Amino acid sequence: MTAFFRKPAVLAAGLGAIGLAAASQLYQKEPIKKNTLGLSPLPKDTSVVFVLGGPGAGKGTQCANIVKDYGFVHLSAGDLLREERQRKGSPYGELINNIIKEGQIVPMEITISLLHAAMKANGGTRFLIDGFPRAIDQGEKFEDEVVKSKMVLYFECPEEEMLKRLTKRGETSGRVDDNIESIIKRFKVFKETSYPVIELYKDKVEKVSCMNTVDGVYNDTKRALEKHFPSK
Ligand code: C5P
Numbered sequence: 001m002t003a004f005f006r007k008p009a010v011l012a013a014g015l016g017a018i019g020l021a022a023a024s025q026l027y028q029k030e031p032i033k034k035n036t037l038g039l040s041p042l043p044k045d046t047s048v049v050f051v052l053g054g055p056g057a058g059k060g061t062q063c064a065n066i067v068k069d070y071g072f073v074h075l076s077a078g079d080l081l082r083e084e085r086q087r088k089g090s091p092y093g094e095l096i097n098n099i100i101k102e103g104q105i106v107p108m109e110i111t112i113s114l115l116h117a118a119m120k121a122n123g124g125t126r127f128l129i130d131g132f133p134r135a136i137d138q139g140e141k142f143e144d145e146v147v148k149s150k151m152v153l154y155f156e157c158p159e160e161e162m163l164k165r166l167t168k169r170g171e172t173s174g175r176v177d178d179n180i181e182s183i184i185k186r187f188k189v190f191k192e193t194s195y196p197v198i199e200l201y202k203d204k205v206e207k208v209s210c211m212n213t214v215d216g217v218y219n220d221t222k223r224a225l226e227k228h229f230p231s232k
C-alpha cells in the first residue's frame, strides 16, 4: 500500500471512491434481466385446464360440452394461431401457415401471447386451453409467466382412429393440415415432442379414452373433471 493510503481517513475515502466507481461500473453494465414475455397478470382465482390429445382425438368436441355445463371459456391454441394467420397486418401470418402445414410447432412466444391476450379479452376465470402445451418448454413458460394449470385432461386415442377421423374431417374442414402428408408429420411431432408433456404432468393428468361414443367419452370426461372441479 502506498504511503498516501497509510492515513486511515484517506484510506476510508479511497476505498469509498473505489466502491463507488465499482458500483457505477456495475450499474452501467446491461442490467441482468430474465427473458420474460412481460405479460400482465391475470386474476388470482384464474384456473386453467390443459386439454391434450393427438390430432383428431376429440378435444374440441369435448371442450364444447364442458363449456355448456361448467362455464369454462374454451381457447384452442390451434384456432388462435389460425386466426392470427388470417389477421390483416399480422407479421406472423406466413410463418404460422408454413409451420402448421408442416405439422411443426409454432414458436411458443407467439402462442403464449395469443393465449394470454384471449384470456384477458374473455375475462373469465376458468379456462380450457385446448391443444396446448405441445412441448415441454411451452408448458413451463406458460406456467412461469401466465398461470399454473390445475389439471390436464388427456384424450387417449390410437393412431388408426385419429387417422380415420382426420381423413373424414379433411373432406370438409378446408384445413391445410388435414391431408395425409401433414397428418403423418403431426403424428410424429405428437409422439416425439407433445407426448412427453403428459409425462411431465403425470401427477395432475386425467386420461380419458376416446374409443367410445361422444356421449360416452363425455361421461368419462365429466368424472375426470369433477375430481378437480367438484360440482356445487
Ligand atoms: O390443435 P390443432 O390441431 O388445431 O393445431 C394445429 C396446428 O397448430 C398444430 O399442428 C401446430 O402446427 C400448431 N400448434 C402449435 N402449438 C400449439 C398448438 C397448435 O404450434 N400449442
Ligand code: MG
Residues within 6 Å of the ligand: 059, 060, 076, 078, 130, 131
Ligand atoms: Mg382442435
